[in-house]
Structure formats: C-alpha cells, structure tokens
Amino acid sequence: MSYHPTGFTHRLVPSPGGRIHLVEQGSGPLVLLVHGFPESWYSWRHQLPALAAAGYRAVAIDVRGYGRSSKPAATDAYRLLDLVEDNVAVVHALGEESAVIVGHDWGSAIATGSALVRPDVFPAVGMLSVPYSPRSGRRPTEVFASMSGGDEEFYISYFQEPGRAEAEIEPDVRGWLAGFYAAFSADTMPGPDAPAPYFASRGGTLRDRFPAGRLPAWLGEEELDYYAGEFERTGMTGALNRYRSMDRDWEDLADYDGAPLTQPSLFLGGALDATTSWLGRAIKAFPVTLPGLVSSHVLDDCGHWIQQERPDETNRLLVEWLGALPR
Numbered sequence: 001m002s003y004h005p006t007g008f009t010h011r012l013v014p015s016p017g018g019r020i021h022l023v024e025q026g027s028g029p030l031v032l033l034v035h036g037f038p039e040s041w042y043s044w045r046h047q048l049p050a051l052a053a054a055g056y057r058a059v060a061i062d063v064r065g066y067g068r069s070s071k072p073a074a075t076d077a078y079r080l081l082d083l084v085e086d087n088v089a090v091v092h093a094l095g096e097e098s099a100v101i102v103g104h105d106w107g108s109a110i111a112t113g114s115a116l117v118r119p120d121v122f123p124a125v126g127m128l129s130v131p132y133s134p135r136s137g138r139r140p141t142e143v144f145a146s147m148s149g150g151d152e153e154f155y156i157s158y159f160q161e162p163g164r165a166e167a168e169i170e171p172d173v174r175g176w177l178a179g180f181y182a183a184f185s186a187d188t189m190p191g192p193d194a195p196a197p198y199f200a201s202r203g204g205t206l207r208d209r210f211p212a213g214r215l216p217a218w219l220g221e222e223e224l225d226y227y228a229g230e231f232e233r234t235g236m237t238g239a240l241n242r243y244r245s246m247d248r249d250w251e252d253l254a255d256y257d258g259a260p261l262t263q264p265s266l267f268l269g270g271a272l273d274a275t276t277s278w279l280g281r282a283i284k285a286f287p288v289t290l291p292g293l294v295s296s297h298v299l300d301d302c303g304h305w306i307q308q309e310r311p312d313e314t315n316r317l318l319v320e321w322l323g324a325l326p327r
Contacts, residue, residue, distance in 0.1 A: 013093035015086045018070025021062040026052025033060040036105020040067045046311035054319045065238025078241040080249040102126035126266040133282040140246035152199040159243040174228035179210025184304035188216045218308045266321040270302030
C-alpha cells in the first residue's frame with residue numbers, strides 16, 4: 001500500500017490543548033481510533049476504509065504531541081485527563097454526542113481512560129494489545145522501576161528522564177523506528193535466547209538490542225518513511241511525555257481506584273506480544289474488570305502492531321464487535 005493512501009479527509013479541530021489533527025472516512029455511527037507509541041493516525045490506515053465500508057464514520061486522530069496535533073511544552077500537559085478532554089472535543093467538533101472509542105498500545109489506555117471518566121460520551125471501548133488494568137495502590141514509576149534490576153533498566157523507566165531517550169532517537173529517527181518496530185513484530189523480533197529489547201543495559205541504549213537489517217513484513221520502506229518524517233518534523237518529546245505523566249495520572253484518578261469498565265468492550269492481543277505476557281493477570285481479571293466484555297481474542301503468530309501485522313483479521317473482529325453493539 002502507498003505510504004499516503006487516498007480517500008481520506010484530513011482536518012484540524014479545536015481542543016483544550018490547541019488543535020487535534022484527524023483523518024476520517026465514511027458515514028454512520030462514529031468510531032474514534034486512538035494510536036499508541038511511536039505511531040500516528042497512519043497506524044489505522046487499514047481500518048479506516050474497512051470501517052467506512054461497513055457503514056461507520058471512522059476517525060483516526062494524531063494524539064496530542066504527535067503529527068499535526070498541538071504539542072504543548074509542559075510535561076504535565078500530557079496527563080490522561082487532558083487527553084480524555086481532547087477526545088471529547090473531537091467528538092463534539094464532528095457534530096456528535098458520542099462515539100465508540102478504540103485504542104492501540106498507549107491509545108488503549110487513553111481509550112479506557114476516556115470510557116472510564118466520560119461514559120456519557122464513550123458508550124463502548126475497544127482495546128488492542130494493551131488490556132484494561134484498573135488503578136492500583138502503587139505509583140506506576142515504582143511498579144516499572146521494580147521490573148528493572150541488576151544491569152538492566154525497563155524501557156518505561158528509561159523514558160522517564162526528559163531528554164535522555166530523545167538523545168538516543170533523534171539523531172537517527174528512521175533507523176531507531178525501524179529497529180523498534182522490528183523488535184516487537186512477530187516475524188522480526190529477537191529470539192527467546194536473545195537479550196530482551198524492552199530493557200536497556202545500564203549505561204547503554206535500547207537500540208543496542210534492536211534487530212537490524214530487516215523490516216517486518218507489514219512495514220515497507222514508504223510506510224517507514226511516513227512515520228520517520230512525522231517524528232523528524234515534530235521531535236520525540238511530545239510522544240515521550242505520555243510516559244512522563246503516568247504518576248500524575250495515578251494521582252488524578254484516585255477516585256477510580258480498582259474501578260471496572262462496565263461498557264461493552266473488546267480486547268485483541270498478539271500471542272507473541274510481550275505485553276500479553278506482562279499484563280497476563282489483567283487479561284485473566286477481565287470477568288471482574290470488564291463485566292461488559294463482548295469479545296476477546298489473542299491472535300497466534302502476531303506481535304505488538306496488531307492492526308498493521310494482521311489488518312484483515314483485526315478488521316473482521318472489529319466489524320463483528322461493532323455490529324453486535326446496540327445502535
């Protein structure tokens with residue numbers, strides 16, 4: 001597929017943080033698609049036409065800090081509650097009162113946060129790769145620091161210090177992205193005996209452990225050029241500030257400690273995605289945390305970038321789930 005497929009409408013809409021860039025296709029009930037790290041609206045390029053063909057108004061956004069959306073300077077401008085309000089603003093700017101929200105990776109957490117805080121606007125929620133995990137009694141940075149040990153540092157802890165990851169990534173955005181995408185794709189991820197790519201050696205970089213020399217099957221040179229061009233233009237700080245706001249989210253959501261998501265929901269994960277293992281307990285807890293769960297699938301031989309690695313299957317499962325929701 002061309003790196004810049006046609007048939008989409010691009011627009012900018014006002015939001016509390018300035019403006020949100022969105023891409024839409026189709027007409028019908030609104031489905032809001034929220035990407036993760038390090039991606040953009042473009043991560044949903046396969047879903048937009050499929051959802052439009054199924055009778056939905058499919059809208060994919062650039063999350064605050066990415067692409068053509070606004071990029072506030074303050075780190076705490078990337079707290080979850082601000083991103084929830086961005087999503088609400090998008091729905092209203094499109095002339096709608098509500099939308100089904102679907103997210104991947106960080107977008108999944110943003111989607112579930114939106115559904116949790118604003119159930120009046122988001123009556124159903126889909127999660128790709130990252131399952132819902134309610135707020136707990138420990139600060140996120142403490143949890144992730146405990147996953148580091150000895151000579152290794154977990155990548156989320158590595159991202160906490162402003163400027164540190166930027167210094168690794170920004171001198172060669174395209175090369176870093178290629179390695180990061182490959183590290184978590186089913187057909188290019190390191191073998192089970194290789195050092196885990198989601199840890200950095202003390203004094204080293206994440207890139208030291210990325211596979212090199214081969215792109216995953218889902219990612220052509222033109223697709224990589226598109227992603228790289230976006231981050232070469234914007235820099236990485238806006239995207240990384242989401243990781244740096246996790247403790248603020250924990251404070252903001254104190255009233256939602258342990259809260260279930262009761263709306264009709266969907267979960268899609270990849271069997272080879274490390275996230276499926278890390279958050280295995282969250283998946284097992286779905287009967288309690290997601291009492292409205294309609295559909296849950298873990299796809300064999302699939303890594304982290306599920307809607308790009310397995311677009312046809314993802315589209316089918318999304319459309320089936322959407323079709324089962326009350327209109």
